[in-house]
Amino acid sequence: MSGRVLVVDDEVEMQRALRTGLGYHDFDVRAVGSGEEAVREATGWRPDVILLDLGLPHMDGFATLRALRPMTRAAVIVVSVMPDEKDKVRALDAGADDYVVKPFGTEELVARIRAVLRRQAAVPAGEPVIRCGDLEIDLARRLVSVKGQAIRLTPTEYELLRYLGLHAGKPVSHTTLLRQVWGEYAVGDKYNTRYVVAQIRKKLGDDPANPRFIVNEPGVGYRLQA
Amino acid sequence: MTRRLAPYAVATGGAIAITAAIGAVTALASVSGLSALYLLFVLWLAARWGRGPAITGSVAAFLLYDFFFVPPAGTFAVRGPAELLELVVLLAVALVTSQLAGSLRRAQAAAEAIAGDSRALYELATSMLRTHDVNEGLRMVCENALRLPGVNRFAAVAMVAGHATPVAGTILSADELRQAEWSYQNGRSVGITIKDGLVVTMKTHGPTANTACLPLGSGVAVLSFDAQRAEPNELRTLAALIGLADLLLDRRRGTLEAERARGFEASDRLKAAILSSLSHELKSPIASLRAGLTALTAPRAGLEPEQRELLNDMDRQATRLDRMVGDMLALSRLEAGVELDREAHSFADLAGTALYQLRPEIKDHDVVLHIPEDLPAVEVDELQAGRVVSNLLENAIEWSTPHGVIEIGALARDGEVEAWVENDGPGIAPADLDRVFDTFWTRRSKGTGLGLAICKRVVEAHGGVIRVENRRRGPRFTFTLPLASVPVRK
Numbered sequence: 001m002s003g004r005v006l007v008v009d010d011e012v013e014m015q016r017a018l019r020t021g022l023g024y025h026d027f028d029v030r031a032v033g034s035g036e037e038a039v040r041e042a043t044g045w046r047p048d049v050i051l052l053d054l055g056l057p058h059m060d061g062f063a064t065l066r067a068l069r070p071m072t073r074a075a076v077i078v079v080s081v082m083p084d085e086k087d088k089v090r091a092l093d094a095g096a097d098d099y100v101v102k103p104f105g106t107e108e109l110v111a112r113i114r115a116v117l118r119r120q121a122a123v124p125a126g127e128p129v130i131r132c133g134d135l136e137i138d139l140a141r142r143l144v145s146v147k148g149q150a151i152r153l154t155p156t157e158y159e160l161l162r163y164l165g166l167h168a169g170k171p172v173s174h175t176t177l178l179r180q181v182w183g184e185y186a187v188g189d190k191y192n193t194r195y196v197v198a199q200i201r202k203k204l205g206d207d208p209a210n211p212r213f214i215v216n217e218p219g220v221g222y223r224l225q226a
Numbered sequence: 227m228t229r230r231l232a233p234y235a236v237a238t239g240g241a242i243a244i245t246a247a248i249g250a251v252t253a254l255a256s257v258s259g260l261s262a263l264y265l266l267f268v269l270w271l272a273a274r275w276g277r278g279p280a281i282t283g284s285v286a287a288f289l290l291y292d293f294f295f296v297p298p299a300g301t302f303a304v305r306g307p308a309e310l311l312e313l314v315v316l317l318a319v320a321l322v323t324s325q326l327a328g329s330l331r332r333a334q335a336a337a338e339a340i341a342g343d344s345r346a347l348y349e350l351a352t353s354m355l356r357t358h359d360v361n362e363g364l365r366m367v368c369e370n371a372l373r374l375p376g377v378n379r380f381a382a383v384a385m386v387a388g389h390a391t392p393v394a395g396t397i398l399s400a401d402e403l404r405q406a407e408w409s410y411q412n413g414r415s416v417g418i419t420i421k422d423g424l425v426v427t428m429k430t431h432g433p434t435a436n437t438a439c440l441p442l443g444s445g446v447a448v449l450s451f452d453a454q455r456a457e458p459n460e461l462r463t464l465a466a467l468i469g470l471a472d473l474l475l476d477r478r479r480g481t482l483e484a485e486r487a488r489g490f491e492a493s494d495r496l497k498a499a500i501l502s503s504l505s506h507e508l509k510s511p512i513a514s515l516r517a518g519l520t521a522l523t524a525p526r527a528g529l530e531p532e533q534r535e536l537l538n539d540m541d542r543q544a545t546r547l548d549r550m551v552g553d554m555l556a557l558s559r560l561e562a563g564v565e566l567d568r569e570a571h572s573f574a575d576l577a578g579t580a581l582y583q584l585r586p587e588i589k590d591h592d593v594v595l596h597i598p599e600d601l602p603a604v605e606v607d608e609l610q611a612g613r614v615v616s617n618l619l620e621n622a623i624e625w626s627t628p629h630g631v632i633e634i635g636a637l638a639r640d641g642e643v644e645a646w647v648e649n650d651g652p653g654i655a656p657a658d659l660d661r662v663f664d665t666f667w668t669r670r671s672k673g674t675g676l677g678l679a680i681c682k683r684v685v686e687a688h689g690g691v692i693r694v695e696n697r698r699r700g701p702r703f704t705f706t707l708p709l710a711s712v713p714v715r716k
Contacts, residue, residue, distance in 0.1 A: 013514035021521025081509045082502075082555075085609065103513035103548050105541065106520035198572065208574040209581065209595050209634070216579040219609045 003117050006047035007031040008038040008064065009079070010056055018051070021106035027113070035059030035067065042072040048120070049113050052096075054080040054087065062094060069095040075116035079104075085219030089173045092220070097170055115226065119169050130165040132224055135204065135213050137165045146204055156181060157200050160193070161224075164214065169226030171217040197222055233275035237283035240267050245290040252295070261291055261312070265319055272324035276331075280320035288313045339459050347466050354470060360478040361393055364471060368395030371467045376455035379437070382471045384445040384478055385410050393478070398448055402437050406446040409439035416440075418449070420468065425461045427453045440468060445475035494562035498555075505555040512548045516541055546674070553676035556613070557665065560683040566607040568688075570710035573597060573604055573636045573643055580616040581634075587623050588632070596635030603710040604643050610684045611707060614692075617677040618647040618703050625651035626700065638709070642690065646704040653696035662694055681705070 005027045007018045015031035022029045030045060032038050035056050042050065050068065054061030065076060075097040080087065088099050097116050100109060130137040134147045142158060144151045153161065159181045164172055177193045197214055200206075206213045215223045244267055248260045264287035272280035292302055296309060304310060350370055354363035364382045371380040372395070381395030383406045390407040392398050398406070409416050417438025419426050427438075440447045447468045456464070519541040521527070523534050574597045581588060604611070615634075622632045626649035636645040654662060661667045663682040668675035681703075685692040690706035 011510065011514055013511075014517055017514060017517035017521050021517060021524065024521065024524035024526035081506055081513060082552075103509060103516040103544070105516055106524065109517075194571075194575075198575075207578070208572060209578040209597055210593075211578050211582060215582055216575055218579050218612050 002026040002028065003048035003113075004028045004030075004045065005113060006038065006041050006045065006050045006074070008033075008035070008050060008056065008061075009053040010034065014053075017106075018109075022110065022113075025106075025110045035061070035064030038064055039067050039071070042068050042074065046072070047074050049116060050074050050076045051100075051109075051113075052076055052078050053102075054078055054083065054091070062090065065091065065094050065096060073120075075120055077112060077116060088171075088217075088220050089175065092171060092173050093176060099171070115169050119167075119226065130162075130168060132165065132168055132213060132226060137162060144204075151203050153200065153203060157196055157203070160196050161200055164222060164224035168224045171220055171223045173221040175221075177221060193221070233271070233279035234282050237271050237275075237279040238286050240271070241283055241286035241290055244287065245294055248291075249294060261295075264288075264291060264316065268316060268320045269323050272320055272322075273327040275324075276328050277321065277324040280324040281317065284313075284316040284320040288316055336459070340462070343459050343463050347463060351466075351470055354474065360474055360481060363474045364394035364478070367467050367471045367474065371449065371464060372396070374451075374456065374460050374464055376453065376460065377449060377451040377464065379451075380447070380449040382445060382475060383448055384475055386482075390446060393445070393475070396448075402448055405437065406439050406448050410441045410446050413441050420465045423462055423465050424458065425451075425456075425464045425468070442468070442472040443476045444479040445471075447471050491563065494558075498558045498562040501555050501558045505551045508551045509548060512544055512551070515544045516548075519544065550674045550676070553674045553680060556680050557676055557683065560680065560687065564610070564687070566610060566687060568605050568607055570603040571606055571608055571611070573601055573645060573707070576604075576606075576608070576612050576615050577634050577636075579612055580619055584616060584619055584623070588619065590629050591623060591626060592629065592631045594631055594633045596633065596637075598637065601636055601643065602638050604707040605710040606688055606707055607684075611688070614681045614684050614705065615645075615647070617681050618705075621677060621703070622647050622649035622651075625649050627651060631699070642706045642708055644704060644706050646702050648697060648700060648702035650700040652700070654694060654701050656696075659694055659696075663692065678703075 005018075005022055007015055007022075007029060009015055009018070009031065010033045012033070015033070019029045019031055030041060030047070032041055033056075036059055038050065038052065041047065050072070052061055052064060052068075056064060059067075061078065061080070065078070068074075068076060076095065078088075078091040078096045078099040079102055080099065081102045083091075083099065083101060091099055097119070098112055100112055128138065128140045130139065136143075136145045138144070139162065144153055144158065144161060160177060163177060163180045174193050181196075182192070198208070201208055201211070201214060204213055211225075213225060215225055217223055241264070244263050248263065251257055251260060264284075268280055268284045268287065271283040289302065291312075292304065292309065293300065304313075350366065354366050357363045357366075368380050368382055371377055379396040381398050382393045383390045383398070383403065384393045385391070385407075388411075390403045390410065392403065405416060415428070415438070417428060417436075418440060419428055420440070437448060437450050440449075449464075451464070453461075519537050522529060523537050523541075529537070574595075577595070577597065581593060619632065619634075626632055630650045632650075633648040634646070635648075636643055638644075658667075663678050665679040666675040667679075682692050685705045685707070689708055692703065692705040694701055694703050696702075
């Protein structure tokens, strides 16, 4: 699988390393050093994945992300040195698909890029069944099963699992889950999502100490393993 | 002079007036026992003015009575023991009553003086304790002490870092300061002591006998005074002032310590802030380094296996450098007093997250979990507590045998959760058991020496303890975490 990757990083050494490294993995790579150029390339070149460094000069990463989101369907992976958990949540809530912490190895980055590309390809709108290993979520019939065994979930548990399933492989923040499951004006804290996730895990037979389906993203939220 | 003579004039005049009154009454009718009026008058004199006027009054009364009423009237002749006895009785009444009244008056005067002193002290104490400037309060104490008769010198000395430092009062010589220091360090007073709320002089054979030192909680009171010139109530006031100085010196030390702690805290924060921006600067080149090194290990780069191995080695070193920077920053933030974002978490979740993050490193090991399903939730900062578990796990991976067993366990005990991570690697030398949590202590060349120090800081920031012991299988790290105040909904 290959694809177009736009690298947005103001360090020339990083640009060159990624052009070379991702090139060896059959990606078509372009690198730019500013948010303004990124916006131009996003519409002109139409990349599949954008690797966006948060620490850009002038127009910073968050501003670039906000500018990019309405104009491209490319997956955005945010890249940052020492990101705060708040920065990660902010990037996810602003439309980023994933985040990678610098320094990273090329293999790790390639794995993340492939994951978001797979997600893009695997979610044709209206797909009725989400499959994650043994877990099946039948969206049309609102049925959840593990290894063919039907699992009875409460409406809240189903909504939460459905949302994670629709974004399988992507970290979903506590705030997003609260908004999506409990409504736009949901007041509550992470405790609600933690409680519901604990219940879902128990019903799916997922061991929290050795999770097969729902993985914790510490300080951020949860992710359903794709 | 006239005021001192007035009572004697009243005594004489009174005796004459009573004599005239008795004369007037006996001229009209024969009334016996009127001489008792003299007794009454002498009593009054004694109670009012004391011994002198009372004696004057009684002698005047006796002479007048004898002259006018004792036959033969008009003479001072004393005949027989009965009349002498009358004089003696009058004089005795005068003496005894004046004595009694005198001591009563003195007691009252003393009580008034004490009340006055107490009031003055109370006002002084409240005004001194109200001043925000402790040194100003100490100056007021010294001024008031120096105003007392008999007190020649008075100084409040604070102990600062083991040295006697004069704060207020009389200027002291170097010798006197040394003596004060000695007195404080040995907890022994020189020259004076306080007993039953009074300053009492003692006989000591000190080097400078005329300067007295009294060790206090946070300093020394240094004074010299002449005990002969001081009244008991002044000694009491002096003792009270020394007590106030004690209180103020304590407060002074408390204030200084608080200021110092604030200073340390500020410098810790500054250090953490500098290290944070420095870490950022260090990590950016490491990021380019790792991206470049790992780019070249791809098969398509066309390098020979040993060249790839070399690049992998370099990447591992770059990763280690990155870990060191991160650990140093984490440690300095913990030292600066990181704010914990405490929430209820299940320990199984924390362990699962750490295991998931470390799955590439841990995949060849046999991980055994002993976490009861009904383990109560812990109230911790998710990221910090997660760091404890993953640091201990990394340590276990490092030291366990290849494909060895790593055990993670937890149980509720004594109102907290006790958790442990154990591996089957070699035990830790007994001499090193106490040192493993020290900053920069490491028994391998690969480590940063900070992982376990961070664990200790995080656990202690949560109010827990961490320890290590050699079990039959290998070393076990045990730590405690606080239980969540809200029970987990089931």
